[in-house]
Structure formats: C-alpha cells, structure tokens
Amino acid sequence: MTALLEIRDLHLSMSSYEGSADVLNGINLTVNRGEIWGLVGESGCGKSLTGLSVSRLAPSPPAHYSKGQILLEGRDLLPLTQREMQKLRGKRIGMIFQDPTTNLNPAFRIGEQLTDVALAAAAQDDTILDCPAHSSNRTRRAAAWSLAVEMLEKVGIPNAQSRLASYPHEFSGGMRQRVLIAMAMIGRPDLLIADEPTTALDVSVQAQILKQIKANVAEYDMGVVLITHNLGVVAQTCSHVAVMYAGNIVENGPVAAVIGNPVHPYTRALLSAIPTKDTKRGALKGLAGAVPNLINPPPGCRFAPRCAFAQPACTKATPPPETVGPNHSAACIRAAEMEALIHA
Numbered sequence: 001m002t003a004l005l006e007i008r009d010l011h012l013s014m015s016s017y018e019g020s021a022d023v024l025n026g027i028n029l030t031v032n033r034g035e036i037w038g039l040v041g042e043s044g045c046g047k048s049l050t051g052l053s054v055s056r057l058a059p060s061p062p063a064h065y066s067k068g069q070i071l072l073e074g075r076d077l078l079p080l081t082q083r084e085m086q087k088l089r090g091k092r093i094g095m096i097f098q099d100p101t102t103n104l105n106p107a108f109r110i111g112e113q114l115t116d117v118a119l120a121a122a123a124q125d126d127t128i129l130d131c132p133a134h135s136s137n138r139t140r141r142a143a144a145w146s147l148a149v150e151m152l153e154k155v156g157i158p159n160a161q162s163r164l165a166s167y168p169h170e171f172s173g174g175m176r177q178r179v180l181i182a183m184a185m186i187g188r189p190d191l192l193i194a195d196e197p198t199t200a201l202d203v204s205v206q207a208q209i210l211k212q213i214k215a216n217v218a219e220y221d222m223g224v225v226l227i228t229h230n231l232g233v234v235a236q237t238c239s240h241v242a243v244m245y246a247g248n249i250v251e252n253g254p255v256a257a258v259i260g261n262p263v264h265p266y267t268r269a270l271l272s273a274i275p276t277k278d279t280k281r282g283a284l285k286g287l288a289g290a291v292p293n294l295i296n297p298p299p300g301c302r303f304a305p306r307c308a309f310a311q312p313a314c315t316k317a318t319p320p321p322e323t324v325g326p327n328h329s330a331a332c333i334r335a336a337e338m339e340a341l342i343h344a
C-alpha cells in the first residue's frame with residue numbers, strides 16, 4: 001500500500017551570512033490515512049520546517065534541499081514547480097500555520113476567503129459542495145457559502161452566518177486562528193499539516209478543535225501531522241508520535257508505546273519535564289542545556305552533549321533508528337540496553 005505521505009531521508013539546510021545550518025538532518029516519516037501524527041520537540045528543532053517542506057512553503061533561498069524525497073501518495077513533491085504545488089494545496093494538502101496573524105488577507109471578508117478555498121477544492125472534487133456537478137457559478141458560490149457557515153460553526157464561531165461578512169481585523173486573534181483552521185479543513189484535504197493550531201486558544205476551544213480534527217480524520221479518512229509542544233494534546237489526540245531533536249527524528253511509534261514506554265533519553269527527558277499533580281513546587285525536572293547551534297552541530301548523535309547515557313561511540317555517526325517494539329523505533333545506539341541502564 002502506498003503511504004499518504006512518506007518523507008525519506010530529507011536533508012534541508014538554511015544559509016545565512018553566518019554559515020549554512022543543517023536544520024533537517026535526514027528526516028524519515030510515514031503517515032497513512034487515518035493516522036494523526038504528533039510531531040514534538042523543543043523550540044528550534046525543525047518541526048515547522050518539516051511541515052513547511054511538505055507544503056513546499058519553506059522560503060527558498062535560504063532553504064536548500066540537498067537530499068531526500070517527500071512523497072505524496074508516491075509522487076515526489078520536491079521537483080514540482082510552485083504552480084504545480086498550488087494545485088495540491090487546499091485539496092490534497094491543507095496547512096494551518098504557526099503564526100495566524102499573517103495568513104488572512106486583510107482586504108477581503110472572511111466569507112470570501114473561505115468560499116474561494118472551497119470553490120478551488122470543489123473544482124477537483126465535486127462532492128465537496130452540496131450541489132449538482134454542472135450547477136451555475138451562482139449556485140456553486142451559494143453552496144460554498146453554506147459550507148463556510150457550517151465550517152465556522154464547527155470551529156466554534158457563534159453567529160457564523162453574519163460573521164462571514166466581517167474582515168479579519170474585526171476578529172480576535174483566537175477567532176482568526178479558528179478561521180484558519182476552518183480554511184485548512186474546508187477543502188477536505190487528504191493530508192492536514194497543523195502547526196501549533198491550538199496553542200493560542202483557551203482549553204475549551206482547544207478541546208473542541210482537536211475533537212473536530214479527529215472527527216474529520218474518521219469521516220474523510222485523511223492523515224494529519226500535528227505539530228505541538230504539548231504532550232498532553234498528543235496523548236489525547238494522536239495515534240502516533242515522532243519526537244524531533246535538532247533536525248532528527250529520534251523516536252517514533254504509536255502514542256501508547258512512545259509515551260508509555262519511551263526509549264530515547266531525549267523522549268524520556270521531555271516526558272519527565274511535564275509536571276504532574278504530585279510534582280512538588282520547585283521540583284520540576286528540566287533538561288539542562290539547549291538545542292545546539294545547527295551551523296556547527298555536535299558530531300554523531302546531536303543529543304549526546306546533553307545525554308546522561310552518552311559514551312564516546314555516540315559522537316562517531318548519526319545513530320540509525322533501532323526497532324524497539326512493534327512499529328516503534330529509537331535512534332540511539334544504546335536503545336537495546338536502555339531499559340537496563342534506566343533501572344541501574
């Protein structure tokens with residue numbers, strides 16, 4: 001079976017006057033329909049650039065792909081022109097950006113922006129609009145408008161019908177974020193890349209939107225990559241998780257396996273940094289150090305300088321993923337002995 005998305009050995013560098021930074025250092029990720037992948041890791045480790053690469057929206061230059069493939073149902077996206085990519089966005093690939101303030105056009109009403117996306121997607125898939133295939137433009141536009149109302153309601157915007165006539169500046173930041181979520185989902189994309197979609201929203205709206213994404217995955221058999229800092233969101237929403245560190249995926253697998261039985265020392269550190277109700281004040285275990293400068297990254301395993309279990313061999317080469325359970329792997333040369341080391 002061809003995967004919906006398969007990222008193979010993706011290497012991306014970003015050039016600046018200080019030098020070239022290896023921000024993606026051989027990413028491998030496979031997303032099938034029906035799966036929601038959480039992509040987690042500290043700030044600056046390459047999560048957004050992984051998502052932007054799939055929709056080919058990483059600014060190039062400075063972005064340069066030196067190696068790898070991004071296959072959407074077997075078709076490599078990297079050689080495509082922006083015009084060809086434009087046809088895939090909206091219907092095949094939907095994207096919710098990390099920064100919502102810059103992604104609505106201030107000059108057009110919310111309703112016009114939503115219906116335009118719906119109409120463009122419907123040009124490729126007639127089932128999106130609830131009207132016969134050869135209807136007049138006017139009928140199609142009216143159907144797209146009704147769909148926009150329905151989508152705004154689904155993301156929790158009250159009085160959706162009248163709010164469609166508003167301009168983006170008349171909405172609060174959280175409402176604009178919800179409009180962008182509706183816009184990413186209105187074309188029923190096969191693949192949704194959602195970069196911190198709910199970080200700016202309050203918890204009740206966040207829960208509603210995550211529920212909506214899950215419902216869409218089940219109804220339309222789509223695949224999702226959900227980029228987030230919040231491991232609680234991952235545990236509640238995702239079927240799978242990939243943990244990134246400094247341009248590498250260091251551990252991935254089904255959520256229950258990775259969160260329930262983490263193997264990579266970085267995953268373990270991330271999980272132990274989450275406070276629980278039993279955490280005493282001041283007792284929060286942080287992770288010492290910071291993500292390294294990627295212009296001159298540490299040799300071998302990039303996590304080694306911060307790792308309690310590092311040994312000289314760790315600095316020799318980038319560790320390949322080791323299978324540690326069903327569909328569960330960790331890129332650590334000590335993966336097999338990790339259980340014993342932890343309890344030693």
Ligand SMILES: Nc1ncnc2c1ncn2[C@@H]1O[C@H](COP(=O)(O)OP(=O)(O)OP(=O)(O)O)[C@@H](O)[C@H]1O
Pocket residue numbers: 014015016023041042043044045046047048049050059062098294
């Ligand atoms: N336009 C750019 N030009 C140069 N370097 C960039 C650019 N965008 C990102 N980077 C660098 O690429 C690395 C990865 O950035 P990215 O935005 O993917 O991180 P992230 O994991 O999404 O972080 P956050 O959690 O803060 O959103 C960082 O070191 C960043 O400084």
Ligand SMILES: [Mg+2]
Pocket residue numbers: 047048049098195
């Ligand atoms: Mg980001």
